[in-house]
Structure formats: structure tokens, C-alpha cells
Amino acid sequence: MNSLPEANLKFAIDTYHKLREEHPHDNLLFAPVNATSALGLLAMASGHEQAAKIEKVLHWDEVKECDTSRNRRYLEAVESIGLISARVKVGMEKFELSSPDNLHPLSDFFPSVQKFISNALNLYRTDVEGINLKNAPEEVRGIINHWVEAQTQDKIKDLLLEDSFDCHAQLLQLNALYLKGQWKVKFNKDLTVEAPFYSHYAAKNDCQTVQLMNRNGIYNTATFDVGDTEVQVLEIPFKDNELSLYVMLPTDSGPEALKQLEDSLTHEHLLDWASHLKPELVDLFIPKFSLEKKFYLNQYLDLHDLSDPKKADFSQATTTEGVTLTQLVHDAFLEINEEGCEEVEDPRLCRDRRSHRKALEFMVDHPFLYFVHHKCTQSIILFGKFSKPE
Incomplete structure (x- = not known):
């Protein structure tokens, strides 16, 4: 495999097959670049072995190395997917496209590593925003959902469902995309x-x-x-x-x-x-048509260890041991209609x-x-x- 876009394409097909296995008769929709960005951020937060598992899911380990160092290859992959996400977002300013991505530590009891916070913002254009549950998970859920609604022109509502997490939750990765494009030539x-x-x-x-x-x-x-x-x-x-x-x-x-x-x-x-x-x-x-689909991707991508307190390793993001991923929430919304530019013969x-x-x-x-x-x-x-x- 020669390029990161090819690896991302392979990840997209893999993910589709996994979703289809669980939902063979349903409409399906997901956002591969967004999902890749979310997993790349989690890999950056992870210790060496956990990062390697995520990298394997993303097929980054198959991209030809220009250097013998795995760390060099990994850094190049992270920087590349960050640039892809940034270019997509900049290029889409003329479309109705919103892509809210946040990593939420749901507690103030474990400190975050400042280098990780800086890299998340610089490489992935993603905020790492701590929220104190204060034994009020439903209030926190409302705050997060309101933020996502505002980011997606009120199209994606209730990203987090009732009772999505309790007061023991630690880490939430939120990932959503809304797209309503205009055709090069409109339909009558x-x-x-x-x-x-x-x-x-x-x-x-x-x-x-x-x-x-x-x-x-x-x-x-x-x-x-x-x-x-x-x-x-x-x-x-x-x-x-x-x-x-x-x-x-x-x-x-x-x-x-x-x-x-x-x-x-x-x-x-x-x-x-x-x-x-x-x-x-x-x-x-x-x-x-207009279609929205929500998936908890950690349940589909063989990454259960990220939620296991005995196996999870987020040592590059926090100095506290035993921190686990509560949920990786992925939501995609696509609107297809007649709108577009006037026809030029x-x-x-x-x-x-x-x-x-x-x-x-x-x-x-x-x-x-x-x-x-x-x-x-x-x-x-x-x-x-x-x-x-x-």
C-alpha cells in the first residue's frame, strides 16, 4: 500500500462490512475521514501497544515506510490525516458541512498531558475539553448535545441518548458530520x-x-x-x-x-x-432523501480493550492509570435534494x-x-x- 488515502479507503470498506454484518437490512451511513481522525486521536493518546492496535485497524501499518522508525511513520500518518481533515473542512466552506469533534475527559480528577492537548488541537483541530460530572451525567449530556446541535445547524440532535453514561464515565470521544451539498447542476x-x-x-x-x-x-x-x-x-x-x-x-x-x-x-x-x-x-x-445514522464505533472495530480498566492505556494523554474509553460516538447526516447551480449548456x-x-x-x-x-x-x-x- 503506497499512500494514506488508500489506507483510509481500505478502512472505509472494512468498517462498512462490519456495520453491514450487524445491520444487513438497514440504511447505512458513516463518515470514514471523521472516524479515522477520531481513532488517530485515540492512538495519539495511547501507549505503544494500544496505539499499534489502533494503527492496525486503520491500516496505517501497511503504508510504505520512508524511514525505518515506526515512530516517524506514525507521526507522518497522524500529521497527514490531520491535514486531510483540515483541507476537507477548509474546502467545504462553500457547502453546508459541519464536523464537530471533541474528546471529553468526564472528570477533573485526572490531569491531562499538555503536549497531548496541544497536538490534538494542532494536528486534528480537535478540542480536549474536560467536564466535571458532579454526579449529574444527564446535565452534562444536555450540555454536549446542545453544543453538537449548534455546530450542525440543529440537524444532529440528541447525539448522546438518555442514560448514555453514568457518573463513573471517564472518557468520551464524540465524532459527527453533517453534509448538505449543492450540485454542480441543479435538478428541476x-x-x-x-x-x-x-x-x-x-x-x-x-x-x-x-x-x-x-x-x-x-x-x-x-x-x-x-x-x-x-x-x-x-x-x-x-x-x-x-x-x-x-x-x-x-x-x-x-x-x-x-x-x-x-x-x-x-x-x-x-x-x-x-x-x-x-x-x-x-x-x-x-x-x-435525508439520512442520519449513529454508531458506537468501539463496539464494531475490535477495540474492546480501550474500555477495559485492566488493559486500557491512555498514558500519552493522562498521568492517571486505569482511565478507559466510555464511548466512541459517531454520527453522520446526509441531505440529498435538487439544490444546485444553474445549468450552463x-x-x-x-x-x-x-x-x-x-x-x-x-x-x-x-x-x-x-x-x-x-x-x-x-x-x-x-x-x-x-x-x-x-
Whole structure:
């Protein structure tokens, strides 16, 4: 493996597979870059062995070394993911994107290491903010939730659910992302109609519908074989071409085709597909949707030792022994609608229309996978599955 973005891509696919195992029929959504940043911060807080375990989950140990020193490689990885997160946040100022990330020591009885606090801010743009529970965990929960709501334009509410932690909690890692982008070319709202969505998971005779958006235009697209199934891939760029939504749609609408795609999907597929798409005249139909998902990532990523008082080691963040991670809370919110820039006539579209070339139909009326890609850093901002309307 040659680069950190490739490692992050591999981590994204790994995490998707783990979430899918636990939620095979559900809509899924998570933010790989944010999750990587959160885990990188925890690795920086950890002693050597614990940091190595987290690094393995992130596939940082597979990135080719330019130095024989593990510490040098680790520092470069930490600095790189910090820069990726910073570039994403700076580049997204023209979008509605919020990414609140905080590490909360939930007590004032253990002192933090000042070097760790400085590195968290400088490398990850993350605050380490101590909060004294004072036997009032629900009051603290309200304070944290209010802060997250304010950071996400009131989109992400109740990040921490009732009774999320008690007065014995020690360390909370909060990680959230909200994205509402504007397309490079908007969809015409007058063409959006209610239409059937053929979910594999609906009750028998339950006809589900979505608000189906439509646009005829030039899109990068291609068809690929994955395992024994055929998959249509299409890129929908957001304005200024910094972000794109990639849709992965099995041509067969049956459940086995989607399962085959999920079972066979690797990070190499995503790397290969993005470079082999070609511009085509497309008649695109895609659901309008808004989706939020919350996961406690420490339960999915084989990092249970971080919550074990006999095994956890946060010696790079605090001088107190026995400190454990109470929760790693990860929340992602994505809003997809018609909004975007006014259409500027594409010369390729004029040429295709003059030649009476028939548009390729891309009908997203059954379950599909998708991801949001940040081109500058070659990073996946969001990854998910749309299984059914919510």
C-alpha cells in the first residue's frame, strides 16, 4: 500500500462490512475521514501497544515506510490525516458541512498531558475539553448535545441518548458530520415525482415510494462486473467539483445482486472505477432523501480493550492509570435534494442532442451503495447504503 488515502479507503470498506454484518437490512451511513481522525486521536493518546492496535485497524501499518522508525511513520500518518481533515473542512466552506469533534475527559480528577492537548488541537483541530460530572451525567449530556446541535445547524440532535453514561464515565470521544451539498447542476424541482422504490426489505404487498428526482445531462458513468453481478457506477459532481457523489447500482434489482456487490466490494474496486468512468448522455432518476445514522464505533472495530480498566492505556494523554474509553460516538447526516447551480449548456450535450443520440437511463429505483469523494485529498467523506425510504 503506497499512500494514506488508500489506507483510509481500505478502512472505509472494512468498517462498512462490519456495520453491514450487524445491520444487513438497514440504511447505512458513516463518515470514514471523521472516524479515522477520531481513532488517530485515540492512538495519539495511547501507549505503544494500544496505539499499534489502533494503527492496525486503520491500516496505517501497511503504508510504505520512508524511514525505518515506526515512530516517524506514525507521526507522518497522524500529521497527514490531520491535514486531510483540515483541507476537507477548509474546502467545504462553500457547502453546508459541519464536523464537530471533541474528546471529553468526564472528570477533573485526572490531569491531562499538555503536549497531548496541544497536538490534538494542532494536528486534528480537535478540542480536549474536560467536564466535571458532579454526579449529574444527564446535565452534562444536555450540555454536549446542545453544543453538537449548534455546530450542525440543529440537524444532529440528541447525539448522546438518555442514560448514555453514568457518573463513573471517564472518557468520551464524540465524532459527527453533517453534509448538505449543492450540485454542480441543479435538478428541476418540477420534475420530481412520487415513484415506487423496490426495496428488498419491505413487507409483502407494502408498496414504498420516494420523491424521485430527474435530470437529463452529461455524467461520468460506466458498467463493471463485480463477482457475478453487473454494477452501474455514476458520478454526480457537487458545485466547484471538489466533492462528488458516486452511486453504485446493481443492474439486477433483486436482493442477490446487491448482496453479491457487498460481498465482493474492495477498496481496489473504488480506486479502479473512479479512473475508468466516461462522460455519457444520461437520463438520471435518483431519490431525494435525508439520512442520519449513529454508531458506537468501539463496539464494531475490535477495540474492546480501550474500555477495559485492566488493559486500557491512555498514558500519552493522562498521568492517571486505569482511565478507559466510555464511548466512541459517531454520527453522520446526509441531505440529498435538487439544490444546485444553474445549468450552463454543455457543448457535448448540444452535440448529442443534434445527433439524436439516445440517453442512457440510470434509474435508481432499488437499493444501492454510494459514497461522497473529496477529490483534493482523494478521501471518502461519507459511505453508505440506501435500502429503503425512512
